[in-house]
Amino acid sequence: MNKMSAAISTSAIKSFLATVTVVSCLAMSAGQLTAASSTNGGSGPAVGEAARAAQPLVTETILNADDSSEVFARASAARAALGFPPGSKSAGRHVHDGLQNSDYDEVTEVDAAGQTIAMAQFDAAGRLLAALRFDSPSGSAPAVTGDAAAKTAQRGLAASGVAVSGQARVDLNPTAGGWDVHWERSQDGFAVRGDETRVHVWQDGRIQSVARVEHPLAAAPTRRLGQADAQQAVIRQVDKWFAGKDHGYAVGGLDLEWVGPNAGFDSSKVGTAPAPYRLAWVANVKPSGSASTYVRLITLYVDAGDGTVIGGDIVE
Amino acid sequence: MKRAETLLVSVLLAVSALGATAQGAFALTGDVWSNSDSFSSRCLGFTDTYPQQLYTLATSQMALLGYKPIAGALGSSFTRSAFLKNVFYDYAVYAHTHGDNYWAASGWPNVDSAILQDPGPARCSNFSLDAIRSSAIKAATLGTPYNLVIMSTCSLGSSSSTMPDAFQIQKTKASTQRKFYLGYATETYDSSALRFERAFWSYLNGAPNHVRTLSQAFTYAVSIGGYAAPDSANPFQPNWWGSPTYNGTPG
Numbered sequence: 001m002n003k004m005s006a007a008i009s010t011s012a013i014k015s016f017l018a019t020v021t022v023v024s025c026l027a028m029s030a031g032q033l034t035a036a037s038s039t040n041g042g043s044g045p046a047v048g049e050a051a052r053a054a055q056p057l058v059t060e061t062i063l064n065a066d067d068s069s070e071v072f073a074r075a076s077a078a079r080a081a082l083g084f085p086p087g088s089k090s091a092g093r094h095v096h097d098g099l100q101n102s103d104y105d106e107v108t109e110v111d112a113a114g115q116t117i118a119m120a121q122f123d124a125a126g127r128l129l130a131a132l133r134f135d136s137p138s139g140s141a142p143a144v145t146g147d148a149a150a151k152t153a154q155r156g157l158a159a160s161g162v163a164v165s166g167q168a169r170v171d172l173n174p175t176a177g178g179w180d181v182h183w184e185r186s187q188d189g190f191a192v193r194g195d196e197t198r199v200h201v202w203q204d205g206r207i208q209s210v211a212r213v214e215h216p217l218a219a220a221p222t223r224r225l226g227q228a229d230a231q232q233a234v235i236r237q238v239d240k241w242f243a244g245k246d247h248g249y250a251v252g253g254l255d256l257e258w259v260g261p262n263a264g265f266d267s268s269k270v271g272t273a274p275a276p277y278r279l280a281w282v283a284n285v286k287p288s289g290s291a292s293t294y295v296r297l298i299t300l301y302v303d304a305g306d307g308t309v310i311g312g313d314i315v316e
Numbered sequence: 317m318k319r320a321e322t323l324l325v326s327v328l329l330a331v332s333a334l335g336a337t338a339q340g341a342f343a344l345t346g347d348v349w350s351n352s353d354s355f356s357s358r359c360l361g362f363t364d365t366y367p368q369q370l371y372t373l374a375t376s377q378m379a380l381l382g383y384k385p386i387a388g389a390l391g392s393s394f395t396r397s398a399f400l401k402n403v404f405y406d407y408a409v410y411a412h413t414h415g416d417n418y419w420a421a422s423g424w425p426n427v428d429s430a431i432l433q434d435p436g437p438a439r440c441s442n443f444s445l446d447a448i449r450s451s452a453i454k455a456a457t458l459g460t461p462y463n464l465v466i467m468s469t470c471s472l473g474s475s476s477s478t479m480p481d482a483f484q485i486q487k488t489k490a491s492t493q494r495k496f497y498l499g500y501a502t503e504t505y506d507s508s509a510l511r512f513e514r515a516f517w518s519y520l521n522g523a524p525n526h527v528r529t530l531s532q533a534f535t536y537a538v539s540i541g542g543y544a545a546p547d548s549a550n551p552f553q554p555n556w557w558g559s560p561t562y563n564g565t566p567g
Contacts, residue, residue, distance in 0.1 A: 058518050058521065058522040060522070095522065097518050097522070099373070099514045099515075099517060099518040100514050100515055116528070116532065119536075130536075130539060130540050132535060132536065132539040134535055171551060174501075174553070175473070175501055175553050175555040176538065180551075182541075193544055194543065194544045195542065196541055196542060197541075198539075198541035198542075200538075200539060209535075209538075209539035211539055211540045211541040211542070213540070213541050213542035238361075240361065241360060241361025241362050242360075242361050243361065245359075245361065262507065263365050263369075264364065264365060264366065264507065265363070265364065267363055267365045290442075291360065291440070293414075293442065294354045294355075294414040294441035295354075295355070295360065295414075296470070296503055296546075297503070297546050298360075299505070313505045313506060314355070314364050314506050315470065315503050315504065315505055315546050316354075316364075316413065316414045316469070316470065316506060
């Protein structure tokens with residue numbers, strides 16, 4: 001179905017059925033017609049305007065190959081190293097991404113039909129942030145093993161100048177197919193939560209994407225809270241939260257990690273600039289009782305220096 | 317005979333006039349719903365800010381795609397009755413709340429996925445009071461098509477989810493129709509959903525004239541990595557079904 005006929009289909013079906021519904025209402029009672037029209041859709045809560053005004057924007061500046069030749073050269077080298085398809089032309093832009101709180105240079109490969117087939121993003125220092133291709137894997141090639149995928153990922157990273165160390169974690173990707181190969185970042189022996197170099201390898205053995213996530217870190221605390229003290233800090237906090245409620249809870253793992261302070265439990269911090277990651281005790285709290293109906297997990301970040309809760313996460 | 321002709325003309329005029337009214341009144345509505353009372357200080361002892369952040373993001377970005385008006389609600393107006401009353405007229409639906417694949421009324425092995433409505437200001441969530449079942453949604457849609465459905469919940473992007481079918485979206489990544497369903501397959505941290513959805517919308521709406529497709533935006537958002545997960549049994553795993561070439565605009 002082409003775009004136009006599909007558009008007609010969606011609008012026409014909805015319009016037709018809306019009309020039938022309204023006529024049915026009219027047949028039963030003229031008074032109900034007014035109610036149906038005003039209750040459904042048209043008078044829904046007018047809630048979107050303020051939210052729209054508050055959202056940061058994504059803005060771009062076009063980069064041309066003459067003035068930004070180094071950006072295009074980096075993109076071309078990454079594309080070749082990762083085995084991505086060349087386009088019939090390349091287009092560059094500098095992006096200020098207010099939604100993701102980042103600035104980057106981006107080069108896309110566009111085919112003869114004008115479709116984007118691959119892209120690469122670089123930070124201000126020219127380091128690769130992400131590179132990916134948008135086409136599809138071959139359905140006929142034999143599927144590669146996880147070990148083979150890890151070797152392919154390592155070769156691709158080396159060729160594109162992205163350094164990794166340590167053992168990769170290789171996960172089967174059941175929704176996209178193929179393998180996700182991760183090198184998780186650590187500092188001073190502690191994991192940096194979410195930071196990683198990630199390569200997705202299609203089941204046909206070709207690299208589909210590479211990404212590098214690396215947040216700035218604050219200095220480690222000079223005196224570090226012990227695990228028992230951290231556990232007590234968590235218990236004090238959750239007892240305070242759950243006081244007077246019929247919720248129980250169990251504290252699961254308690255590990256030191258570098259984490260991003262966030263606005264998860266503190267609305268005054270929503271919209272503030274991201275702070276450097278801090279060393280924190282990360283505690284998983286599993287609610288029981290009535291709260292377990294709608295909250296599966298609460299994760300707290302307890303600053304390893306001063307014992308304050310600096311953010312966290314929730315699984316609803 | 318004359319009486320019959322008069323009746324027929326009257327009905328046609330009524331259908332024509334009301335059809336125009338319906339189109340004008342219902343426009344290209346996108347509903348954005350987010351449950352915040354379950355995750356309020358009253359129910360948890362702290363205010364979880366993710367429902368507000370995800371709601372704000374979705375309302376602004378769906379408007380950029382051309383859905384108008386953006387209706388729905390953050391908080392207590394997100395009720396089962398409001399959701400089911402509005403859904404028929406929607407072109408796009410977004411929901412951020414607790415979601416899961418529950419056994420159907422007929423029992424195992426049949427699944428009837430559900431999301432929870434906002435419980436309102438007087439109580440906290442209760443499945444039997446708050447569930448909006450996919451079967452109820454499907455009945456309320458009367459079989460009408462939907463352009464964009466995003467279930468920003470746990471589990472409703474898994475292969476066992478019945479939520480896509482509630483909106484007449486088949487579990488294929490090769491649809492030729494202008495439809496797209498996005499959900500998360502596993503238990504998902506809100507911070508990961510926020511990171512993913514920011515990247516998704518940023519890529520989709522980051523170029524003029526809606527030249528990018530939803531599947532490209534999905535691929536980009538997955539590919540940037542950096543997603544925390546609750547445990548190894550629940551890796552961060554968004555999923556989609558629908559058209560690989562659809563740009564997300566309404567109609």
